Amino acid sequence: MHTFLVVDDDAIIRRVLRTVLEKNGDRILEAANGVEALAILRDFAVNLILSDLLMP
Numbered sequence: 893m894h895t896f897l898v899v900d901d902d903a904i905i906r907r908v909l910r911t912v913l914e915k916n917g918d919r920i921l922e923a924a925n926g927v928e929a930l931a932i933l934r935d936f937a938v939n940l941i942l943s944d945l946l947m948p
Contacts, residue, residue, distance in 0.1 A: 921936060
């Protein structure tokens with residue numbers, strides 16, 4: 893099992909990515925911004941970060 897962190901300010905994009913990635917049994921963590929992402933990374937080891945580059 894892998895752990896992915898999805899970072900995007902658009903909740904719909906996060907939901908779509910979660911739906912696709914969870915089908916493989918992977919754990920999906922979500923953050924709406926960089927601050928939330930950094931907080932998650934303090935507590936969890938992730939295999940891959942999928943991040944929107946154009947967030948406010």
